[in-house]
Amino acid sequence: MPPKAKAVGKGRAPAKRKLAEEFPPGEVLTDTGKKSWKLGAPIGKGGFGLLYLADQNSDKPVGPDAPYVIKVEPSENGPLFSELHFYMRAAKPDLIQIWLKEQKLKHVGVPRYWGSGLHSKGDKRYRFMVIDRLGTDLQKKFEECGKKFPRKLVLQLGLRLLDTLEFIHEHEYVHADIKASNLLLSHKDPNQVYLVDYGLAYRYAPDGVPKEYKEDPKKCHDGTIEFTSIDAHKGASPSRRSDLQILGFCMVQWLCGRLPWEDRLQDPLYVRDSKIRSQEDISDFLSKCFPPQEKPDELQKFMEEVKSLNYEDTPPYKKLRSILQNGLKSIQAKDDGQLEFTPVSRVTTPPAKVTKRKKAADKMEENDAEGSSVKKRKPSKEKEVNGKKESSKAAPRARKGDKKSKLVDMATQTSPGLARQTRGRKKVDS
Numbered sequence: 436m437p438p439k440a441k442a443v444g445k446g447r448a449p450a451k452r453k454l455a456e457e458f459p460p461g462e463v464l465t466d467t468g469k470k471s472w473k474l475g476a477p478i479g480k481g482g483f484g485l486l487y488l489a490d491q492n493s494d495k496p497v498g499p500d501a502p503y504v505i506k507v508e509p510s511e512n513g514p515l516f517s518e519l520h521f522y523m524r525a526a527k528p529d530l531i532q533i534w535l536k537e538q539k540l541k542h543v544g545v546p547r548y549w550g551s552g553l554h555s556k557g558d559k560r561y562r563f564m565v566i567d568r569l570g571t572d573l574q575k576k577f578e579e580c581g582k583k584f585p586r587k588l589v590l591q592l593g594l595r596l597l598d599t600l601e602f603i604h605e606h607e608y609v610h611a612d613i614k615a616s617n618l619l620l621s622h623k624d625p626n627q628v629y630l631v632d633y634g635l636a637y638r639y640a641p642d643g644v645p646k647e648y649k650e651d652p653k654k655c656h657d658g659t660i661e662f663t664s665i666d667a668h669k670g671a672s673p674s675r676r677s678d679l680q681i682l683g684f685c686m687v688q689w690l691c692g693r694l695p696w697e698d699r700l701q702d703p704l705y706v707r708d709s710k711i712r713s714q715e716d717i718s719d720f721l722s723k724c725f726p727p728q729e730k731p732d733e734l735q736k737f738m739e740e741v742k743s744l745n746y747e748d749t750p751p752y753k754k755l756r757s758i759l760q761n762g763l764k765s766i767q768a769k770d771d772g773q774l775e776f777t778p779v780s781r782v783t784t785p786p787a788k789v790t791k792r793k794k795a796a797d798k799m800e801e802n803d804a805e806g807s808s809v810k811k812r813k814p815s816k817e818k819e820v821n822g823k824k825e826s827s828k829a830a831p832r833a834r835k836g837d838k839k840s841k842l843v844d845m846a847t848q849t850s851p852g853l854a855r856q857t858r859g860r861k862k863v864d865s
């Protein structure tokens with residue numbers, strides 16, 4: 436994907452991170468297992484690194500049909516380092532093979548890891564990683580389809596992603612940045628979809644023990660603002676439920692074309708509060724996204740199920756899959772494994788009747804988000820205490836002053852989470 440715009444100062448790279456230089460085709464890199472790889476043409480640019488076609492080293496040049504890609508970044512850059520850790524721990528080909536056998540699956544959407552190492556050129560050192568070469572990303576497909584995917588396709592993508600997320604989660608990681616531009620079709624098989632970009636992946640359960648819920652103001656709004664989870668908006672490290680919530684938001688966008696907060700992505704507090712409200716009344720949220728006859732029952736059930744999860748809970752993947760399968764049944768479709776990217780004829784949402792009262796409420800809401808009056812927003816009915824859900828009745832009431840000062844702080848200063856410019860975060864105006 437193109438370098439991501441950050442919420443503040445679009446596209447500015449932090450001073451500490453350097454861009455990788457472009458290597459000529461034919462450059463040979465040797466990994467830590469002493470295997471040599473040859474670079475072909477560059478095919479992708481990330482925030483701080485370049486991606487090249489590649490193959491095992493031989494006399495032949497690397498052609499356009501190369502089976503591998505190599506991601507290269509200056510060695511001192513952090514994101515490839517974290518991404519590499521994910522790949523080394525969870526994406527070795529034999530590990531994936533074992534999983535496929537155990538789960539009786541034909542495919543899981545994680546690119547395989549083939550090697551990594553350090554490469555010196557002149558006085559500079561680069562970190563590199565070899566993974567499977569993939570094809571087009573789904574953001575391109577989404578745009579080609581007129582920014583709407585057919586229901587069958589959305590449900591099938593949801594099913595593929597549940598398989599992929601279950602694999603990642605069972606290997607101690609969460610992805611935290613699921614979105615169409617991070618979903619790539621296989622280079623060879625147009626019916627296989629892969630999740631890429633593990634720069635924000637988080638090891639939520641080292642040695643199988645899930646981390647506890649803890650909000651860190653420096654991490655507020657991490658991820659891609661449009662889709663990121665409420666946990667991430669609040670500064671908590673991402674968890675399994677966060678991944679599923681992001682998937683829910685993606686499916687809504689793919690199906691109806693846009694999320695209600697899309698016009699105000701520059702305002703992370705507005706986005707956070709809109710998402711919180713969407714979860715307080717999921718049915719009402721979906722009614723705002725879809726015309727009545729198109730409101731997808733299965734997405735409501737999916738989101739309700741995810742909403743009921745505590746921070747450390749293992750998601751009921753099987754139940755979630757059956758919810759999406761039932762959605763397929765309801766449209767007389769079945770999961771035939773074929774991903775058909777056909778444009779959807781646009782059925783426009785009937786404009787909601789705007790009453791004077793609603794106009795006034797909208798106006799107030801707009802004013803709220805622009806200043807310190809964010810604090811006036813309706814508080815969430817459910818409160819989270821150490822990642823556990825408690826109804827507002829049971830939860831001890833937060834002292835007014837505490838909540839107010841926190842929100843005023845966030846509204847009036849650049850949140851540390853926004854200032855920290857890490858790759859893959861705060862994509863605000865794509």
Ligand SMILES: Nc1ncnc2c1ncn2[C@@H]1O[C@H](COP(=O)(O)OP(=O)(O)OP(=O)(O)O)[C@@H](O)[C@H]1O
Nearest residue numbers: 436439479480481482486567568569631632858859
């Ligand atoms: N395995 C792959 N095969 C082919 N293309 C890929 C592969 N992985 C990523 N790409 C493409 O390369 C580009 C950069 O990839 P990626 O997003 O992983 O890099 P990044 O450095 O993490 O980027 P960002 O800073 O945007 O997060 C994207 O266009 C992506 O679609």
